[in-house]
Structures are given as C-alpha cells and as structure tokens.
Amino acid sequence: MTRVVIHAGFHKTGTTSVQSTLRANRALLEPHLRVYLKADFDALTEATRAFCAAPEDDAALNAVGRYAMRFFRRIERDDPRPILMSSEDLSGHLPGRRRRPGYHAAPRIMSVIAENARHRFGDNLDLIFFFSTRDSDTWLRSTWWQNLRSTRLTDDLDLYATRPEVATDLNGTVEAVAKAVAPARVMSESLDLSRDRREGPLAPLLDLFALVPEIRDALAILPPVNAQPVSGLDEVFLALNRSALSEENLRDAKKNLRRIANKQS
Structure with missing residues (x-):
C-alpha cells in the first residue's frame, strides 16, 4: 500500500512552520518519506485557487483534476516510501483576501484530488487528508492580521468579523471534506494542541508515518514562522x-x- 497524506490547510494554523521544518529536514527525511511542497505542484495550487474564486466554473474544476493528475503521474508507484504533500493553498484562498470567498469549495477540490490519486495508485492507495485547525477567535484575528500586512485592508477587527467570506467554520469544513472524499480518511488537529509538542504543528503529521524515533529525534525544529x-x-x-x-x-x-x-x- 502507498500511503499518501495530503496536508491541505488551513491558512494561519501553523502550516508555514510545518513546511519550513519539512524543507529544512528534507535530506534527513528523504530515505523514509517523499515530501512535496507547494513549489512541487504549483500549477495545482494555482488551479485550486482559481476554482475557489469561480466555484461555478466547470472548466476551473476540470483544471484542478488535470493538474492533480499531472502531478500524481510524476510520482513513482513502486517506490515503497509514503508521500506527504503540504500546502494550505490546496483548499483555496486565505479567507478575507481581497474579499475572495473562503473554503466553501474545499470539499469539491479534495474530491477531485482524491479521484485522481485513486486513478494513479489504484487499490494500493491509502489516502489521508489532514487539516490543521485552530480556535475560531484566534484564527479570525490571525487572518485579519495576515490581510492587514499583505493588503490595504481598512476594516478593524470587529468590522472584518462581519464579512461573510471570513465566517468560516474550520471543523465544519473538515466534516464536509470527509463526506466528499470517502472512503479516504480525513484527520485534523488544532494548533492549540499541537503547538506544545516538540515538533509543533508538524507532530500530528509525523504521527501518520512509521518513522523510527531516531529520525524524529534528529529533526531540526525551527521556531514558528509567519506569526504575528x-x-x-x-x-x-x-x-x-x-x-x-x-x-x-x-x-x-x-x-x-x-x-x-x-x-x-
């Protein structure tokens, strides 16, 4: 069986810290785990964000499937190492960014990605979607901060919180994805729990792979990235x-x- 874990979100839940630590330890992990970050499937994340912005556009959804298959075809099926993909942009745009909608399209996006993964790996696929989550109030404030620093947002936090595109239920989105991708498994853990572990928000992802303790102990753990x-x-x-x-x-x-x-x- 080929285990494929897709860490698909969410923004502002420690994902940048996860990816920075994976990048820094890629050589150490390579004999045991195939790690793919956004730069490895950039065309796919461009397609997922395009569909997020135009969820009624069938051509945009078809592009998600097309680029997902192009990515999976590059992966050797006979390699026994498990696979980890990580990019929050797979779920779409950061909610609130230039008033683009949030994660409403994530279930359909993940369903299409799952379909193409099954097509590539067949019955040998063990597919898991993983989502980092966060307490709703701190997550909302964190997205507000991210949009403040990255755009010319002029709403204070109270006004920002009334925007329909940021009224996102992360746990509800996880549940919707689980229904859309069944029989693939969907797992999640809150940053409020994982941040206290040695590997921080990377820890629950590493739990999904049979890495020997010596490898985990040897990981260089970076400080939090992109925090306020x-x-x-x-x-x-x-x-x-x-x-x-x-x-x-x-x-x-x-x-x-x-x-x-x-x-x-």
Whole structure:
C-alpha cells in the first residue's frame, strides 16, 4: 500500500512552520518519506485557487483534476516510501483576501484530488487528508492580521468579523471534506494542541508515518514562522492602511516595522 497524506490547510494554523521544518529536514527525511511542497505542484495550487474564486466554473474544476493528475503521474508507484504533500493553498484562498470567498469549495477540490490519486495508485492507495485547525477567535484575528500586512485592508477587527467570506467554520469544513472524499480518511488537529509538542504543528503529521524515533529525534525544529510578532502592531498597520501613503511607501513602512518587531520578539 502507498500511503499518501495530503496536508491541505488551513491558512494561519501553523502550516508555514510545518513546511519550513519539512524543507529544512528534507535530506534527513528523504530515505523514509517523499515530501512535496507547494513549489512541487504549483500549477495545482494555482488551479485550486482559481476554482475557489469561480466555484461555478466547470472548466476551473476540470483544471484542478488535470493538474492533480499531472502531478500524481510524476510520482513513482513502486517506490515503497509514503508521500506527504503540504500546502494550505490546496483548499483555496486565505479567507478575507481581497474579499475572495473562503473554503466553501474545499470539499469539491479534495474530491477531485482524491479521484485522481485513486486513478494513479489504484487499490494500493491509502489516502489521508489532514487539516490543521485552530480556535475560531484566534484564527479570525490571525487572518485579519495576515490581510492587514499583505493588503490595504481598512476594516478593524470587529468590522472584518462581519464579512461573510471570513465566517468560516474550520471543523465544519473538515466534516464536509470527509463526506466528499470517502472512503479516504480525513484527520485534523488544532494548533492549540499541537503547538506544545516538540515538533509543533508538524507532530500530528509525523504521527501518520512509521518513522523510527531516531529520525524524529534528529529533526531540526525551527521556531514558528509567519506569526504575528508583537501586540499592537496590528493597530499601527491599520492606521497605515487608512493613510494617504502610496502603495510603495506603505509596503516599505510595513516591511521596516516588521523587521524591527521581529528583532524584539
């Protein structure tokens, strides 16, 4: 059996930290685990985000299937090592980004990916979808911060929370995906639990593979990546977004402030 684990989300649940640690330990893991990150299937994530933005477009959904199959065809079926794919963009866009909708399309996306994985690996496939989740309030604030720093969002947190596209039930999405991809398994763990483990949010993913303890003990564990650096910077960024600064000056100001904040954290 070929175990394929697809870590497909969600944004702002420790996924960047997971991928950074996998990237840093790729050579150590390579004899035991085939690791594929976003750069390895970039065309597929472009297709999933395009379908997220246009969920009524059958051509966009067909593109998801086409690029999923192109990716799976590159994978050697006779290799005994299990497979781990990790990219939150497989579930679509970060909710709230330029008012694009959230994860409503994720069940259909995962269903198409599962269908193409089965076509490639047949009865030898052991397919698992894994989702990192998070407490709803802290997740909402984290997406607000991410959109503040990456776009010219001018909504405060209270107004942002009323947007329909950010009213996302992560656990409900996981349940919907489970129905869509059956008989494949769907698993999840909250960042609120995994962050206290030695490998952080990577730990529940590693639990899905029969790695010997010596390999896990040898992993270089990186500090959290892409976390909000210091309290209060969000209000500064909100004021900057509402200012008359040009896009270039706004971008530079945010970059400099983040650099200073990261040094202090």
